[in-house]
Amino acid sequence: MSTTSAFTIEQFYRFLEQRKLMAGKCLTCGKIHLPPRPLCDSCYGQIFEWVELSGKGKLLTYTIIHVAPSQFQTMAPYTVGIVQLEKGLKLLGLISDVPLEQLKVGMDLTIDFVACRLDKTWPQWQRYCFKAV
């Protein structure tokens, strides 16, 4: 399923609706992009294939946000972290359902899918977060 046009941010979020975390692999140089990009930043290739990731990873770092932007104020305080996935890829997301005392750099996490709670001024994309394994 390689094409020259579909390796977009929109398509990344569409796959999430199917509960799939998908990266784009450049068929010219082999670099894997998460999120996918329509132009390889390494070799400028435009031919890609989709690679499905397990969504499992380790917590690299985190913060607990108390002062939130307007749209997120009802959720505060909430935890956000950066997760190291397979193939050297990383992703940022909300960390849900992990008690503060159990939050630890290096802990195992896995992706989860949640409904979008943002108003219509934001894209109504499928949202993801990470939870403890």
Place this chain on the structure above:
Amino acid sequence: MNGKPLVSIVSAGLSKFGKHEGLYAREIFALALKEALDRCPKLEPKRHIKAVFVGHMGESYEHQGHMGSTAADWGGLIGIPATRTEAACASSGVALRSGIYAVLSGLADVVLVGGVEKMTHRTTAEVTEYLAMASDYPFEQFHGVTFPGLFAMMATAHMNAYGTTEEQMARVAVKNHRHALLNPKAHMQKELTVETVLASKLVSWPLKIYDCSLITDGASCIILTKPDLASKFTDTPVHIVGSGQASDTIGLYERQSLTSLNSARLAAKIAYEMADIRPENVDVAEVHDCFTFAEIMAYEDLGFCKVGEGGKLVEKNETALGGRIPVNTSGGLKAKGHPVGATGVAQAYEIFLQLTGQAEQRQVKGAHVGLTHNVGGSGATAVVHIYRSD
């Protein structure tokens, strides 16, 4: 280049930083410009200034874009090319860099470089949202991340990797607030203790309200010229001898390192080599302390200490006035304030005062070499300049 001046600063101006109720950004910019003109009576602005570059981050604050020409207009300079530069909190660091391009290209021999932001009339939630616009929209903003949140994640990573503590971060706030007491233009004139900082309200753990820079109104400007023209305008120019600007991924999550800013390291390396100056030769520095942790990371990225030892540097008072390398004598973004578009050139203003012996109570004795470090967003932009007086 090997230490030869790229351009010379012949004057500088800064508005009071703080709340300017009832003033528009352009009116605050005019205050900074007036000081720079008064300081340099030999300069005839309408005759000599050939271009203006103004750093301005957000149209949202005043529903006003097009700040380049707006500032030129209200600065009595219409006719000349006027350009707004935007690189989040490095907007005017990039204006300065653009001014250097203009002078070195030969297209303009005298250039006004400045920056402005009017922020305090907005609510904290609005400002949080406007600032977050400088981060990655679909992969950071969409997931509820704020700017304090991005720097907090770097702080957490640094604490884990090197044992940096919340107390060491608090010491940056205490130091910069102490420096600000000596700067009449600083936004906040308030001494802090480590205990007060540690007990203050959480913004984004591990960062608390007193770890954060201030929401401030303010404007800054400097006047650049070719080194061989400087003596026409002043007897005490400050030369820019090194200029580095670098970029990085817009998203923090894609970076190789979460404990340093590669853009700042690259920009510093370029500037040091151009200036033929080493970190230990720097007498005084203004660094981008948008959060206390960011100053600790800046020490390491600029080579003021070894990687992982930034916390210890502030603990040993080496970066306080009177220490080995005084950092943020102005009070920094932390206490002088952070009108984002004005910050980069406000740092250059402080170095101009220091290297011309005009920093009064906060003067670093014998300061001859200065450095500024201005970061945009979570580090997708960094600008480092090195300055020298004759």
